[in-house]
Amino acid sequence: MNLLVIALAFVCEFVDSSLGMGYGTVLSPVLLLLGFDALDVVPSLLFSECVAGTVAALTHHRVRNVDFRSGSRDTKVALLLATCAIAGTTAAALLAIRLPRQILRIWIGALVLVIGLLILSAVNRSFRFTWRRIAVLGAVASFNKGLSGGGYGPLVTGGQLLSGIRVRNAVGITSLSEAITCLVGCILYGLLKPNINWSLVFCMTTGAVLSVPLAARLVKWIPERLWRIIVGTMIVVLGSLTLIKAISQL
Numbered sequence: 001m002n003l004l005v006i007a008l009a010f011v012c013e014f015v016d017s018s019l020g021m022g023y024g025t026v027l028s029p030v031l032l033l034l035g036f037d038a039l040d041v042v043p044s045l046l047f048s049e050c051v052a053g054t055v056a057a058l059t060h061h062r063v064r065n066v067d068f069r070s071g072s073r074d075t076k077v078a079l080l081l082a083t084c085a086i087a088g089t090t091a092a093a094l095l096a097i098r099l100p101r102q103i104l105r106i107w108i109g110a111l112v113l114v115i116g117l118l119i120l121s122a123v124n125r126s127f128r129f130t131w132r133r134i135a136v137l138g139a140v141a142s143f144n145k146g147l148s149g150g151g152y153g154p155l156v157t158g159g160q161l162l163s164g165i166r167v168r169n170a171v172g173i174t175s176l177s178e179a180i181t182c183l184v185g186c187i188l189y190g191l192l193k194p195n196i197n198w199s200l201v202f203c204m205t206t207g208a209v210l211s212v213p214l215a216a217r218l219v220k221w222i223p224e225r226l227w228r229i230i231v232g233t234m235i236v237v238l239g240s241l242t243l244i245k246a247i248s249q250l
Helices: 002-019 024-033 037-064 072-094 101-121 131-148 152-161 168-194 200-223 224-248
Strands: none
Touching: 002 037, 002 072, 002 168, 002 224, 024 037, 024 152, 037 131, 037 168, 072 131, 072 168, 072 224, 101 152, 101 224, 131 224, 152 168, 152 200, 152 224, 168 200, 168 224, 200 224
């Protein structure tokens, strides 16, 4: 079972580190289907994604997909998104208990689908970067994650493309901002649930970290226009599946 978990984490993090989305979205339900307890899965996901996201961000920086030097625009964007994520997730969690879960899932699916369609419709178009768009993106993405527990990667990565940031930079920025957000979650779970399944954490972290070097180099090799099409298509697929599932359960 340990080898299976390592392999699953490797594949899911490879997708996440190369596309900026998919690790928790895919791995969480798979682990639940394998019989793991949800209270073991969630902190394990947070811890492994914190470590793997940090390694991914450093690797993307090293291969020059992104610039995380002190004071760079990429660093400032990542920190702004992380700050919004921490604040937005906390605020949304207070509201989530009062709203129907299916309505939240429909909202997330529709929003992700729209962003994916916008990316595909503007593959050859360049967008002007603005801090205002980034701030709005961070607030919306983190609020959605706090409400539904998902949708952060597709929204943040896709939203950055629509905010004037190149694909390579967007993927690296998402890795760093999500790692910071997961760190906060790890601290909270460490305080609230000291009996964490460290065997599961170790297997997931090992598999996830091993995939990062390959994913970062893949991002560097693929042309920008093709990568926009791939990312946009992936976002459309994730949004459509989320929307279909939510509507079918009404």
